Amino acid sequence: MSAPATAMPHPQSVAAAARVRGGVAREWRLASRTVRVSALCLVLFYLFAAFSPFFAPYDPAYQNRAMPDCPPMRLHLSAPADWPHGLFWTYPMRMVDAEERTYAPDRSRRIYIHLFSGGHLFTTQSEDQPYYLFGSDGLGRDLFSRIVYGARVSMCVGLIGVLITFTLGLVVGALSGYVGGLTDNLIMRWSEIEMSLPSFYFLLALAAVIPPGISAAQRFFLIVAIMSFIGWAGLARVIRGMASSVRSLPYVEAGRALGGSRWRIITRHVIPSVLGYAIVAATLSIPGFILGESALSLLGLGIQEPTPSWGNLLSQAEDPQNLSRYPWILIPGIFIFLAVMSFNFLGDHLRDRLDPGSN
């Protein structure tokens, strides 16, 4: 590295930071309504992930054995006189048929819902007199609470996965394209192998390797690592193509003529010039990670019970009988869908903003 160590912040980066700060409001004005809704959706999901205990009304692992497969409950607005009890209330559900697990509201009593009490956004007096916004699962756990906690896995898997593939793809691609020769050839042959894999089959085979006894966090990172290992090649190839076209441009040659080291030229000239594309590609690759994790967890090879993820919450629906009797167990799928669609819209918008040349 020939870059001199400077204590002063680089003037360019200061200007860039200022641009970003003034830019958020500007970007918001420029975005279409769909993009704004997508951004809000994602912000909400990440808030779910960051502040799960606040958003979830109950402990996601608490099993209310008296109320398995309880349908979502209707919310009623209290009369102003009852507001000291709670702004909203619901009828408690009573099991009618224990075999079919059908419920009917008990209209003689009311459960009041307390907002901002006990450190929750909303909750009820006790976990045994619950308000199930999205119903409960087969073990009597609150589906909404599990979705909120599941956001931790499902929303983070995209970010961490992209961080790994992005770094790997950017460095390898830029190196390969700029250096050329044998390095380039080897890296590209390897990426070809990775790209001609039937990736999901390979993912299934590799997911079996994850040992059963490890903690949920370790399992999570192994899954992300496997998906990144399979997914970095596509990005690297495109970056390589761009880097090899950048390498003979005058400003890169000027950098070389001024004695810049190879590493410096790659990090200061080649990578910044392909960054716009890389950011777009990264945003658009996040849905792949979310879908991959959900699919693995759904099939029982990913995140394991009792840790919730949006994928393994859906695995109860694999039994068609469950699906037709308790359709609300599909709600986590709506969250996956919304997250994926939001990232797609956002990526498309970023492409228009950062990379106007392509379509």
Added chain:
Amino acid sequence: MTRFLVRRLLNMIPLIIGITLISFLAMSLVPGDYLSNLKMNPKISPEVIHQLQAQFGLDQPLLVRYVKWLWGVLHLDFGYSLQYRVSVTSLIAARALNTVILAAASMAFAWMLAIPIGIIVAVRQNSIWDRVLSFLAFFGMSIPNFFLAFLMVYFAMWMGKDWLPPGGTFSVDYNSLDFANRVADRINHLILPVFVLGVAGMAGLMRLMRSQILEIKNSDFVRTARAKGLSERVVIYKHVLRNALNPFVTMAGYSLGDLLGGAALVEAVMNLQGLGLLLLNAVRALDIYLVMGSVLIGTVLLLVGNLLADMALVAVDPRVDFSSMASQ
């Protein structure tokens, strides 16, 4: 063309060896094997376990087992499934056919809808149709395969018995049916999976078609075609569409991997006896030779599909020929 084919086929060999070796090593890293379940069973004596181990070659070193397996594959012997107690070859042959039918049908479905819709939307750019359909395309691209499959299963259950079957490969009374009814029964069971798998592919292809046509619509040769008095129909179908097909075919080749993965998920959700479901069950049971066989066949399907896509590209685009592709 022969040179191109030979070159491509030779290129597949190291690829297949690499992929199978990685999966083989991965599977052997798994703690325990299929027999560890049997070992827990007190009714099965250690002698029987040893005998089974010797029979399946589980007591030999890893590399020996791999080479033996590879040697067997060359003779179309994929080994023995520990779980189903039959040869892997016979299992895979039937299942792979189901997957190929599913994938091909949904691809045909996607193309048949994506091309005309893409054209209509591009010709009437910014009309209400364009906006609605483009938004729906995003919808279709974003909806997870497995979620749409669940929705279809729910819908089919809700519609009742007279409508389409919510899952399975064929009906219970399949064996008592005559040939025509058997085919009808199979098709009946394929409609929903093909729809689910086709929707995602269709959305992406439609968007590609639209952007391609929009790009080509304003180019010089199209203006020339119009200037010499050709009707709008001829301009669009003979000049614009012909040129828009090139990236379309390339993309179709690239999306084969996704198609295969999507098919595996749809098979799992809708209980369709395909290669993906076979692999999933094999992975769950640690049935190593079945896993290897399925991954191998999946890879071969993908490679052959890519090869076919490249050959289609030569057929569609006169600017591309085999000699230029062979030297790539």
